[in-house]
Amino acid sequence: MGGTPTIEVPDGQTYPLMQAINENKSQFKMYGWLEVGANGSTNNKTNASKGIASNAPSAYDVYANTIQLDQAAFYLERYPNTAQTSHVDWGYRATLLYGTDYRFTTAKGMLSQQLLLKNSMYGFDPVMMYFDLYVPEVGHGMNVRVGRYVSLPDIEAQLAPNNYSYSHSILYTYDCYTQTGVNATIKANDHWTIQGGISTGCDVMPWTTDAKLTGNVCATYTWSQGGNAINTCANSINDSKYAYNNLAAYYMTWYHRINAQWHTDSEAWYQYEREVPNMYWFNAANQSTSTGQYLPTAKTPWPETTFQYLPNLAAHPNAALPVNLNFGAVCTDPRAPVTRQQARCFAPEFAFTNYVEHNFWNNTASLNIRNEFVDDIKGQRTGTPAIYEEHMVGFDFWAGTTITFRPEVSYTHAFTQYGVSGLNIQPGASISNLEGVSQGAATNPLGLGKNQALTVSADLIWHF
Numbered sequence: 001m002g003g004t005p006t007i008e009v010p011d012g013q014t015y016p017l018m019q020a021i022n023e024n025k026s027q028f029k030m031y032g033w034l035e036v037g038a039n040g041s042t043n044n045k046t047n048a049s050k051g052i053a054s055n056a057p058s059a060y061d062v063y064a065n066t067i068q069l070d071q072a073a074f075y076l077e078r079y080p081n082t083a084q085t086s087h088v089d090w091g092y093r094a095t096l097l098y099g100t101d102y103r104f105t106t107a108k109g110m111l112s113q114q115l116l117l118k119n120s121m122y123g124f125d126p127v128m129m130y131f132d133l134y135v136p137e138v139g140h141g142m143n144v145r146v147g148r149y150v151s152l153p154d155i156e157a158q159l160a161p162n163n164y165s166y167s168h169s170i171l172y173t174y175d176c177y178t179q180t181g182v183n184a185t186i187k188a189n190d191h192w193t194i195q196g197g198i199s200t201g202c203d204v205m206p207w208t209t210d211a212k213l214t215g216n217v218c219a220t221y222t223w224s225q226g227g228n229a230i231n232t233c234a235n236s237i238n239d240s241k242y243a244y245n246n247l248a249a250y251y252m253t254w255y256h257r258i259n260a261q262w263h264t265d266s267e268a269w270y271q272y273e274r275e276v277p278n279m280y281w282f283n284a285a286n287q288s289t290s291t292g293q294y295l296p297t298a299k300t301p302w303p304e305t306t307f308q309y310l311p312n313l314a315a316h317p318n319a320a321l322p323v324n325l326n327f328g329a330v331c332t333d334p335r336a337p338v339t340r341q342q343a344r345c346f347a348p349e350f351a352f353t354n355y356v357e358h359n360f361w362n363n364t365a366s367l368n369i370r371n372e373f374v375d376d377i378k379g380q381r382t383g384t385p386a387i388y389e390e391h392m393v394g395f396d397f398w399a400g401t402t403i404t405f406r407p408e409v410s411y412t413h414a415f416t417q418y419g420v421s422g423l424n425i426q427p428g429a430s431i432s433n434l435e436g437v438s439q440g441a442a443t444n445p446l447g448l449g450k451n452q453a454l455t456v457s458a459d460l461i462w463h464f
Contacts, residue, residue, distance in 0.1 A: 001152065001185075001193070001195075001218075001220060001231065002149065002150045002151055002152040002153065002154070003145055003149055003150070003151075003152045003183040003185060003195060003197070004132075004143045004145060004183070004185035004195070005079060005080055005082055005091070005132060005134070005143060006082065007082045007134075007140065007141040007142075007143060007185065007187040007193070008082060008083055008140055008141055008187060009082065009083060010081070010082075010083040011027070011079040011081070013029070013079075015029060015030075015031035015463070015464070016031075016401065016402055016463060016464050017030055017031050017032075017464045018030060018031060027078050027079055027081070027091070028076075028077070028078050029075065029076075029077050029078070029079065030074075030075065030076055031074075031075050031463070031464060032072070032073045032074040032075055032463075032464055033071065033072075033073055033160065033161060033461050033462060033463045033464065034069070034071070034072050034073075034461070034462045034464075035069070035070045035071040035072075035073075035099070035160045035459055035460070035461045035462075036067065036068070036069055036070065036459065036460050037060070037061055037067070037068055037070045037166055037457065037458065037459035037460075038066065038067040038068070038457065038458060038459075039055070039061040039063075039064065039065065039066065039455055039456065039457030039458075040065055040455070040456050040457075041054075041055055041061075041064040041065055041453060041454070041455040041456075041457075042424075042450070042452075042453050042454050042455070043055050043064040043065075043423060043424040043450065043453050043455070044064065044065065044424065045064070045424050045425060045449070046063045046064040046065060046066060052425070052426040053426070053427070054423070054424045054425060054426075054449075055423075055453070055455060056382070056423075056427045057170045057173055057174065057374075057381075057382045057388060057412075057422075057427070058167055058168075058170065058173075058390065058410065058412055058453075058455065059104060059167065059168045059170075059172075059173040060100070060101050060104060060166070060167060060168055061166060061167050061455065061457040062100070062103075063100065063121070064424075064455070068099075068100045068121075069098075069099045069100065069122070070099045070100055070101050070160065070459060071097060071098075071099040071101050071159070071160050072097070072098045072099055073095065073096065073097050073098075073159060073160070074095075074096045075093065075094070075095050075096075076093070076094045077091065077092060077093040077094070078090070078091045078092055078093075079091050080132050080133075080134040080143065081134070082134050082136075082141055082143065084136065085136040085137075085141075086136070087136070088133070088134065088135050088136070089134045089136075090131070090132060090133050090134065091131075091132040091134070092130065092131045092132065093128050093129075093130055093132075094126065094128070094129055095126065095127045095128040095129075095159070096124070096126055096127075097124065097125050097126070097127045097159075098122070098123070098124045098125075099122060099123075100121055100122055101158070101160075102114065102115070102122070102123035102124060102125040103115050103123065104158060104168075104173065104177060105125045105127045105158050105177055105178060106123070106125050106203070107125075107148070107177075107178055107180070107203045107204055107205055108203060108204045108205065108208050108210055108244050108245075108325075109204060109205030109206075109207055109208040109211075110125065110126070110148075110205050111123070111124060111125060111126075116306065116325050117306060117323075126148070127148075127150070127158065127159070127178065128147075128148060128149055128150065128178075129147050129148045130145050130146060130147030130148060130149045131145070131146050131147055132144070132145050133146075138186055139186050139187055139188045139189065140187040140188065140189060140190070141186075141187050142184060142185065142186045142187075143184070143185045144182065144183070144184045144185075145182070145183045145184075145185070145197075146181075146182050147180065148178055148179070148180040149178065149179060149180075149183065150177070150178055151175075151176040151177060151178060151179050151202065151235055152183070152195055152216060152218050152233055152235055153218065153231060153233040153235055153251035153253060153267075153269075154172055154175070154251070154253070154267065155172075155253055155265045155267050155353070155355060156168050156169060156172040158177060160459065160461055161404065161461060161463065164355060164357065164366075164368045164370075164394075164396065165368045165370065165392065165394045165396070165406055165408055166394065166406045166407075166408055166457055166458060166459040167392060167394075167408060167410060167455075167457060169353045169370060169372050169390065170351070170372060170374045170382075170388050170390055170412075171267060171269065171351040171352070171353045171372055171374055172353075174349070174351075174374075174376070174381035174382065175202075175235075175247065175249055175269060175271060176202035176203065176235055176236060176245065176247060176249055177202070177203050178202075178203060179199035179200070179201070179202060179203075179214075179216075179236075180199055180200050180204075180205060180206060181197055181198050181199025181200060181214075182197050182198055182199075183195060183196070183197030183199075183216070184196055184197060190222070191221055191222055191223060192219065192220070192221060192222075193219070193220040193222070194217075194218070194219050194220075195216070195217070195218040195219070195220075195233075196215075196216065196217050196218075197215070197216050198213060198214065198215055198216075199214050199216065199236075200212065200213070200214065201214045201236065201238065201243075201244075201245065201246055202214075202235075202236055202245040202246065202247055202249075203244070203245045204243075204244055204245065208244070210243040210244035210245075210246065210304075212238045212239070212243065212246060213238065214236050214237060214238045215234075215236075215237040215238070216233070216234060216235050216236060216237060217233070217234050217237070218231060218232065218233035218234070218235070219231070219232055219233075220232075224257070226257070227256070227257035228254075228255065228256050228257070229254070229255045230252065230253070230254050230255075231251070231252070231253045231254075232251065232252050233250070233251040233252075234249075234250055235249045235250070235251060236248060236249050239274070240272060240273055240274050241273070241274050241275050242273050242274065242275050242276045242277065242303075242304075242328075242344070243304070243326075244304055244325065244326050245326070246273055247271045247272070247273060248271060248272050248273070249269060249270075249271040250269060250270050250271070251267065251268070251269045252267070252268050252269075253265065253266065253267040253268075254266045254267075260359075261358055261359050261360065262356070262357070262358050262359075263356075263357050264354065264355065264356050264357070265354070265355040265357070266352070266353070266354045266355075267352070267353050267354075268350070268351065268352045269350065269351055270348070270349070270350045271348070271349055271350075272346065272347060272348035272349065273347050273380060274346055274347075275344045275345075275346075276303075276328055276329040276331075276344055276345060276346070276347040276378070276380055277301040277302055277303045277328040277329070277343070277344055278301070278328060278329060278330075278331040278332070278341055278342050278343060278344060278345065279303065279327065279328040279329060279330055279331075279334075279379070279428070279431060279432070279435065280330075280331070280332070280334060280341045280435050281293065281294045281296070281300040281301060281302060281341075281343075282302045282303055282305070282322070282324060282328060283334075283431065283432040283435040283436060284435060284436070284439055285435075285436040285437075285439040285440055285441030293322065298343065299343050300343065301343055301344060302322070302324075302328070303324050303325075303326055303327060303328030304324070304325045304326040305322045305323065305324055305325060306322070306323055306325055307321065307322055307323070324428070327379065327380050327381065327382075327383050327427075327428060328380065329344075329345050329347040329378035329379060329380045330378055330379040330384075330385045330417075330431055331344070331345035331378065332345075333417075333418060334418060334431060334434045334435040334438055335418065335434065335438045336438075345378065346378075347377070347378040347379075347380035348377050348378070349374070349375060349376050349377060349378075349380070349381055350374075350375055351372065351373065351374040351375070352372060352373050352374075353370060353371070353372035353373075354370070354371050354372070355368065355369065355370050356368075356369040357369075364397070364398045365395065365396060365397045365398065366395065366396045367393075367394075367395060368392070368393070368394045368395065368396060368408070369392070369393055370390070370391070370392040370393075370394075370410075371389075371390075371391050371392075372388075372389065372390050372391075373387070373388070373389055374387070374388040374389075374390075375387045375388075376388070379428075379431060382422065382427055382428075383427035383428025383429075383431065384414070384416060384420060384421075384422040384427070384428065384430055384431055385416070385417050385418075385431075386414045386415055386416040386417065386422045387414075387415040388412065388413070388414050388415075388422070389412070389413050389415075390410060390411070390412045390413075391410065391411050392408055392409070392410040392411075393408065393409055393410075394406060394407060394408025394409070394410075395407055395408070401463070402462060402463045402464070403460065403461070403462060403463070404460070404461040404463070405458065405459075405460050405461075406458060406459050406461075407456075407457070407458035408456075408457055408458065409454070409455070409456045409457075410454075410455050410457070411452075411453070411454050411455075412452070412453045412455070413451065413452050414451045414452075415451070416430075416451060418431075418434060419434075420433075420434055421448060421449030421450055421451050422449070422451055423449055423450045423451055423452070423453045424449040424450040424453065425448070425449035429444070429449070430448070430449055432444070433448075
């Protein structure tokens with residue numbers, strides 16, 4: 001449950017650095033970790049300098065056949081005391097992140113030029129910057145969070161030690177990551193916890209033109225003394241009209257404890273954007289313009305785009321070329337003629353994932369099994385209209401209290417439309433190639449790719 005500390009539960013976390021400083025006796029904490037990851041994959045077209053992350057849509061091991069610094073994280077926090085009823089308490093958190101994983105947490109307007117303009121392999125992001133106010137007299141306790149925080153629903157988490165496995169599900173990769181706003185969480189009784197708030201939308205900062213007043217409402221019902229919990233969440237309520245990550249997103253997660261060693265977590269979401277521009281106009285091969293695209297008009301709208309100087313392109317050595325920041329939709333068969341192409345369309349997606357977890361070796365290790373299904377109907381999230389299935393088996397091993405090692409193997413299959421491919425390419429390249437070819441352009445080798453991939457990966461986390 002995001003957007004709140006755990007209410008009526010004391011902070012039991014300890015950290016090696018704070019143990020050295022004051023034996024973990026203060027509410028103030030300073031801690032973090034370094035995470036290094038590596039993978040070997042049947043995908044072989046990764047080129048970080050050109051933005052080709054060929055393991056996509058898998059994450060966070062998105063660059064195939066590499067060793068990388070995924071996360072160097074540093075926390076400064078004061079955790080509010082929510083296990084008492086005598087006084088109002090407060091807390092805060094500042095989380096600083098550097099590594100390849102910044103590309104998944106970046107919010108537009110917050111150092112986002114690293115990703116959206118430069119597509120840098122490594123970058124920095126202040127993932128969380130918030131203040132908590134805890135009021136014990138409301139129900140069993142109420143927390144109000146103000147600032148930038150991780151979005152409320154989901155099984156998985158951005159920050160490495162909080163996640164079951166090194167990689168993340170496709171379901172998790174393409175929904176909302178962070179929000180900036182105000183969120184209240186009230187534990188009404190031992191069964192019900194409700195949340196509500198407003199933000200400026202998914203992964204956008206308040207000062208950007210994409211910011212929209214966005215509501216969220218979530219409710220969690222817990223029973224079996226915490227052995228079962230169902231969370232339902234409308235995480236972004238606004239007009240859902242196409243803008244940067246302006247998703248309407250509806251979630252349901254179910255946690256079930258089978259016994260002391262086994263539990264399972266399931267999540268489903270449905271999300272969409274309205275009036276999404278047809279990628280056809282951006283990817284076209286109309287040579288009447290210097291860039292090759294149709295000019296952006298009401299009938300031929302482009303998706304959200306920026307222009308950047310790319311001197312390494314011989315064809316346009318002095319041009320500021322358009323770069324797509326936010327996928328449009330594949331509204332119609334890209335091989336269809338211009339007369340059949342829509343300007344905009346409705347772009348929905350739905351997904352389901354399940355985790356099965358087994359703890360062993362006195363809770364110092366676990367078996368992680370993930371199975372998922374994702375249908376990106378119009379390709380608005382991944383760049384390719386496809387049904388994806390993904391299956392992962394991994395382990396989580398602790399060596400003492402400071403080292404975590406997480407090896408895994410995963411298989412991904414993309415069932416695509418129109419004869420395109422969805423893996424081992426720059427996201428969206430296969431559709432872009434087909435749309436260009438259908439209008440007389442030459443075949444682009446990036447449009448080939450694969451539809452099945454096997455990846456073996458692992459990460460090592462050093463906690464301090």
